[in-house]
Amino acid sequence: MRPISSQPLGKTAVGGSRWNPAAAALLLSLCLGFPPSLATCPPCCLCASDIISCSGCNLSMLPSDLPGYATRLDLSHNTLTVLPVDWISRPFDRLATLVLSRNSISRIEVDAFTVTPHLLHLDLSSNRLTALNSSIFAGLEELKELLLFGNQIVQINPGAFSDLYSLQRLYFSGNRLTTFPLGLYWEPGGPRNLTFLDLSYNSLSEVPVQSLLSLTRHCAIYLQKNPLVCDCALLALLEYWMWKQYRPLVDFRGEYPCRDSSGPEYECSLEVVSDMPLEAQTYQVEPGKWLRVPCPGLATQGQEGLALFWVTPRTVVNSSTDDPTAHLIVSPNGTLEIRGALIEDSGMYWCVAARGRHYAPDESLEVNVVVGNLSTASTGGSARGSGAEYFNTAFTTLASCVVSIILVLLYLYLTPCRCRENRGGRSRGCGGRAFILCSDPSEVESGQRRSNGKRVAFLEPQVEASDIEGPKTPAMNLGHVTTEGILKNGSRTVGQTLTDTAHIAEARK
Template identity: 80%
Template sequence: MCPIASQLLGKINVGGSRCNPAAAALLLSLCLGFSPSMATCPPDCLCASDIISCSGRNLSVLPFDLPSYATRLDLSHNALTVLPVDWIPQPFDRLSTLVLNRNSIEQIEVNTFMVTPHLLHLDLSCNRLTVLNSSIFTGLKELKELLLFGNQIIQINPGAYSDLHSLKKFYLSGNRLTDFPLGLYEEPGGPRNLTFLDLSSNRLSKVPVQSLLSLTRQSGIYLQENPLDCDCAFLALLEYWMWKQYRPLVDFRGEYPCKDNAGPGTNCSQQAVSDMPLETQMYQVQLGKWLWLPCVGLAMPDQDELHVFWVTPRKVLNSSADDPSDHLIVLPNGTLEIRGALSEDSGTYGCVAARGRHYLPHEALEVSVVVGNLSAPSGSGLSHRSGAEHFNTAFTTLASCVVSIILVLLYLYLTPCRCRESRGGASGGCGGRAFILCADPTEVESGQRRSNGKRVAFLEPQAEDSNIDGPKAPVIHFGHVTTEGILKNGSRTVEQTLIDTAPVV
């Protein structure tokens, strides 16, 4: 034991009694080289390994000696009103979860979260925040989830989302927002891939429909329980979402007041053609040519305030606000005009309009566009495929032939002949229908040579127990043919002439 700890323990021992366990733990931590702020748990908190909980202690100020080894810090259900920049004396490099809900926090100073650079989960719900100032979340570059529901937020200043690059889920329900926080998606430094945004139970009356059609391709935006206006643009959005089976709408379909009807004073349902199912349509246009796409399921009404949106492969267009210089234009009757088609214009196009009916998922509110010669690319692809198929067929045939030849050669030269010699010294016939040369070279008389004119005769097999000396009638008439030792038995020699002695049956 170190000398300082021994002296302190000697001073706190009274009457030979044991020292205080807490004091002993403090002295032991000093002896091991840990500071009190790192090794001790605050009196109003509970510590379990790397989790520190100071919840429900009615704290108006934060404990100054919070251990920095924590990965989760719970300060919920207290009386905190301000979160100052120096709320902890040293950085919490390991802290990943900070819970501050159910306090009375009204103000968060700038750079407050610079001491928690690796924070992933921040819970500030059920406080009294009214304004999100610029740079309020500076330093939270790794934050994944931010909970701000149950506050009184009425304004979000530009730059409030700076450093929230990695934010995936953002809970803003139960506040007093009247404007959709579009800067969350457009401001530089904000979230790059936000997949969840909860804006339910606010005071939104209008939403940017054109922007939502683009944003909801990759994220879920919840808008239920807002006093949304029942205009044709919003109804068109709801119809399109229902056809797409958009989960935020499908799960809370009973909490959208404009879901089933347009409400008083609207006249959007007269644009529908009929209740006939809509089929998938495909259009083809050459490069540089013009193409007109009528809105699926709509007539050509003559209305000045027709709200039609076209979801194109690159962006979303609106019939009431278009750039005349663009080569994609939505005409007043809802038709999409493609001026000078480009190759990148190929893809799926969806017409979003208030048709006044419910569409089933198998019906088609989208059309397909192919830019270029449809027959040429397909023919070219067919020729490529045919060439590849022909090459594969030829290669397979050639390989099969080579393998067959190799197998035949192996059979000819490596398979032993089943010729057996008879008791009289003459060789017997091959037992089976074959074309193997079975003659014994020793049977060829001395001085005789092979004939230059080679012939191969296929002869019937001879039974093993047949008389080899008996007369034999050839099955095939050969005429006067010179054989080269291909005989049925060993009694005949080279240069022997075969004479047909019996008619062929």
């Protein structure tokens, strides 16, 4: 059998012992069930269970014998400058968190992270990265959080975020970006579930307002402490975010200064703001027709060239669109034209413009557009769901009624006549209640007729008396019944009369 280790475990003296740290790590790994060949802990590192910490060890090169069982690896506060492809000798299949912050990393080779295919959190903050090359994060298809703040990133090359399909949170604060990274959203293979983007403390002077109106529906984008230039489009965006109580702006509303302190605020809002309170309005149009929707809060004679945007249920349009065949057009005075309205156009619309004032909580910039009948169409297609629900309820009720009618008919007309009198007027002993449903003339004596032509009567059970000689008196003479029938347990309906006392007594038994 191969020995477990050739290294001595230590020397033991009388009354005390001297313990070897390497032996302690080996024993711990054996207790946890890890193979001895993968369980060696490098010097200066701390290995505890599935966590390996080599923080603050002044490492300029990564140890080559890192254990592969770790789920968290901390290499922060060292002097690493490059992350090569072969920075570890074996794949880290279990690694979920990799911390490389507080180093001097300025270059990361392509495919350097292919050895960590199941990584969820990657911390590269406070390093010296200046550019993100193409495919720099290749292989990180499961990554959810990426920390890049505190670097010197100026350029993001196309394809830098390819393979990051699952990325949800991205921290870019404290870099030197001068343009908004739109490729992060639109490039093939990029993130599709990004819900948090921190671009604060960069060098952004302008941002794509129309794209931000579309992106911030599902993603929180932080832009504070950037030298943003105030223009009508940016002012319209900031006013809209304040009205929507957009958290990245509300939390840092004092950190959105404009480079020009005067700004074009008065030029943007001159003679286009109405003093009337803004209230939600509803517009209705038939499918295929045209609809013109004015912008809430603006004067009827809008200013030409006004920076104005309409946020629709499916897209964002502005007045710069010059395609005459487009489905949605914004006229120069801010009116939205829906050409050839579709059912999918139903929903809430928002007019984003620099009105130059703060909005009260009860004011609304929303416009409700209904394509079709108001009773059947509702916001966001909820009418179609309601109609389907009503149809299902009506269909279920109708089906229940039909089934009930069929069961009643079966009960009334298909129940067999099970009790018949034999010769001599003697019954053969029907156990339980008898159902008289047959109208055979041969079984009805000439002097006995059912009142009112009724064919159904419910009788109480009779005691079988086949051994008693002589004809048995019938339980009830139907010829004396003046109403529709005898009810269960001998009770009578209103107006019912029985002329024979013996029959009444017999019926109550």
